[in-house]
Amino acid sequence: MRAAVMTRRATLLIDRLPQVRGSYTAEAPMKDLTWFRVGGPAEVLFRPADLDDLMLFMAYRPMDAPVTFIGAGANLLVRDGGIPGIVIRLGKGFNHIEDDARGLRVGAGCSNVSVALRARDRGLKGYEFLRGVPGTIGGALRMNAGAYGQEMKDIVLAARWVRGDGLLQWSSVEELGYGYRHCSLPEDRIFVEAMLRAEPGDREAIRRRMDEISAERTTTQPVKTSTGGSTFANPPAHKAWELIDRAGCRGLVIGDAQVSEQHCNFLINRGAATAADLETLGETVRERVKAATGIELRWEIRRIGVAGGARS
Known part of the structure; x- marks a missing residue:
């Protein structure tokens, strides 16, 4: 009975949401989306098709429905009662990695490992720590993720994010107010992209360091x-x-x-x-x-x- 009521409520919420090109899922099981493999369902899960789709949703969503953003679910514990409102998870439309004269321009949906490997292939140093950080760039930006003596603030030039009203904005690394595992940007801002700095290095040295980090993580964690x-x-x-x-x-x-x-x-x-x-x-x-x-x-x-x- 309770499950039927919850599903009905989620369906009613979907009926109030703007028409999008991405997908809505009622009562989406969060245990399937987190590394802990626990937690109750999201009332509604929204997977935007791309940046324009996300901006449209944020601009026209019902303001009384809470919105929660999640990344790959690596550093996340979802409680057993689930998540009220809408959970947003970025997918393929946010997975781009582009070469830039300043470094790499990457989507928030990219895995940290994929960005590390792209930097390795380009001979860019400073990204080695990302080889040992689970999750996506969006999550790493939000918490100033770090490991092995480095953290995101060391490689971020600027980050792009969507406001609660759907508007898009860039912030410099200084404006993000990074501290130890902390970002000062308000929680209702959704990271969508980052510009990461370039510092040429020796490809073989970069490869060796990433291999060391991968091996150490496997043996110690x-x-x-x-x-x-x-x-x-x-x-x-x-x-x-x-x-x-x-x-x-x-x-x-x-x-x-x-x-x-x-x-x-x-x-x-x-x-x-x-x-x-x-x-x-x-x-x-x-x-x-x-x-x-x-x-x-x-x-x-x-x-x-x-x-x-x-x-x-």
């Missing part, structure tokens, strides 16, 4: 399990995994969620975990680290949606 990437941001002068280990949380289990034995800043779904299991486990880790070290860990994984069956 639980990449073959259902995980969401690094769970907590590193506090100043500390590494999150060391604090978690010191608090005795390596291997800790709640429900079917576990702190990875391989790298304890990763939570994993052992197969039947719920989003509640994973979030409770993460909060338990935070509490134990605070008690053991006095340091409060900050979630790096983005948590969205409503708990349990509470969506209304």
Whole structure:
């Protein structure tokens, strides 16, 4: 009965949305779109055909319906009650990678790995870290993603985004207000493209470094399990995994969620975990680290949606 009511509500919401060339899906299962493989459905999932389609949607959407943007679902935990309103996920219409005299012009839907490999083939250095960052450029722009001593602000010249009213705008890297795993651009702005800087380098050295990063990630992180990437941001002068280990949380289990034995800043779904299991486990880790070290860990994984069956 509840499922039928939810589907009916999603259908009514679709009836209020503007006509687009992309697709709308009612009650789209988010567990199929996130690396954790958990979470309730999106009331409506919108996949825009291209930039014009996205701009049209944003300009004419009903303003009382919330809009949530997601990337590849790598650093994302969707709660079990699902996501009210419209979830936007960029696809093929945002996957371009173009050579430019200044570097690379890339769509927000491009995978970070594909951009790294294009830079390698062009002999552009500074992109090596992207070989070890899961997800898409849009997500990387939003959180100033980083690894192996580099982060997005080191290679971004400017980013293009769509406002909540459908207007399009560029911002320089300075205007994006980047900090550690932080971007100052308001959450209702949707990244669609970035201009990334060019710095010529030695192709063979770039290739070797990317191969090293790929190999290190495979041997030190639980990449073959259902995980969401690094769970907590590193506090100043500390590494999150060391604090978690010191608090005795390596291997800790709640429900079917576990702190990875391989790298304890990763939570994993052992197969039947719920989003509640994973979030409770993460909060338990935070509490134990605070008690053991006095340091409060900050979630790096983005948590969205409503708990349990509470969506209304």
